[in-house]
Amino acid sequence: MSQPILEVKNISKRFRGLLAVNDLSFHVNKGEILGVIGPNGAGKSTTFNLITGVYTSDTGEVKLNGQNITGLSPNVICKKGLSRTFQVTRPFGDMSVLQNVMVGAFLNTSNMLRAEQEAMEMVEFVGLGDKVHSVARTLSIIDQRRLEFARSLATKPTLLLLDEALAGLNSIEVEEAIKLIWKVKEAGVTLVVIEHVMKVINTISDRVVVLNFGSMLAQGVPKEVMNNPAVIEAYLGKGFTQHA
Numbered sequence: 001m002s003q004p005i006l007e008v009k010n011i012s013k014r015f016r017g018l019l020a021v022n023d024l025s026f027h028v029n030k031g032e033i034l035g036v037i038g039p040n041g042a043g044k045s046t047t048f049n050l051i052t053g054v055y056t057s058d059t060g061e062v063k064l065n066g067q068n069i070t071g072l073s074p075n076v077i078c079k080k081g082l083s084r085t086f087q088v089t090r091p092f093g094d095m096s097v098l099q100n101v102m103v104g105a106f107l108n109t110s111n112m113l114r115a116e117q118e119a120m121e122m123v124e125f126v127g128l129g130d131k132v133h134s135v136a137r138t139l140s141i142i143d144q145r146r147l148e149f150a151r152s153l154a155t156k157p158t159l160l161l162l163d164e165a166l167a168g169l170n171s172i173e174v175e176e177a178i179k180l181i182w183k184v185k186e187a188g189v190t191l192v193v194i195e196h197v198m199k200v201i202n203t204i205s206d207r208v209v210v211l212n213f214g215s216m217l218a219q220g221v222p223k224e225v226m227n228n229p230a231v232i233e234a235y236l237g238k239g240f241t242q243h244a
């Protein structure tokens with residue numbers, strides 16, 4: 001088997017008394033969509049923050065394409081091809097859609113024209129072509145999610161981490177967002193997707209990792225994981241419902 005694009009080995013993060021991520025290890029294969037699920041507070045977003053260098057891991061290491069990226073800054077990690085979206089979208093509200101996406105493109109070029117061209121491509125790719133000059137804060141939720149996608153994609157990732165990128169969308173918008181995720185995958189990008197809606201995880205994931213109290217509870221193909229008694233208990237125990 002070829003080398004995983006991402007290897008996470010024994011990472012941990014303690015916030016005062018709370019062990020948010022506890023000796024966690026998993027890997028991501030090239031070209032796959034890995035789903036990450038787990039009850040609220042399970043450590044999913046913290047795990048993304050550890051991988052992308054927003055937080056420094058207390059233990060262990062993270063390797064991207066076999067290269068140790070532990071302790072590098074988010075900017076440097078992003079330049080190496082690892083990009084992410086945030087659970088709470090953070091557009092520059094007063095800037096246009098195009099300008100927001102150009103911020104992503106500037107990671108790899110300082111040429112204004114080139115950044116604009118690349119940003120324009122991504123804006124069209126995510127279906128925001130007709131809103132390219134709209135001010136970001138006037139966008140609907142789905143369009144803000146699209147913008148977040150476009151801005152991440154403009155950094156030219158080989159690995160993209162999506163943190164609840166479908167939150168707040170209605171069922172029709174979720175379908176659209178799934179299509180977009182598949183389109184990104186087809187373009188050759190590997191994805192790790194944190195998502196609450198089980199149906200979405202079942203539909204898009206090649207494999208699933210389940211976190212609970214910062215640790216790995218289960219991993220495997222979606223069907224296997226969803227029928228795992230420990231997984232069902234973790235969700236029902238937290239009053240989890242099948243719907244977002």
Ligand SMILES: Nc1ncnc2c1ncn2[C@@H]1O[C@H](COP(=O)(O)OP(=O)(O)O)[C@@H](O)[C@H]1O
Binds near residue numbers: 038043044045046
């Ligand atoms: N910056 C922080 N400071 C203190 N506690 C935090 C911080 N970030 C996350 N936590 C805590 O760590 C735990 C895991 O949070 P998080 O990774 O956001 O969970 P999830 O994304 O799975 O819902 C939670 O109990 C949360 O309150």
Ligand SMILES: [Mg+2]
Binds near residue numbers: 044045046
């Ligand atoms: Mg989270």
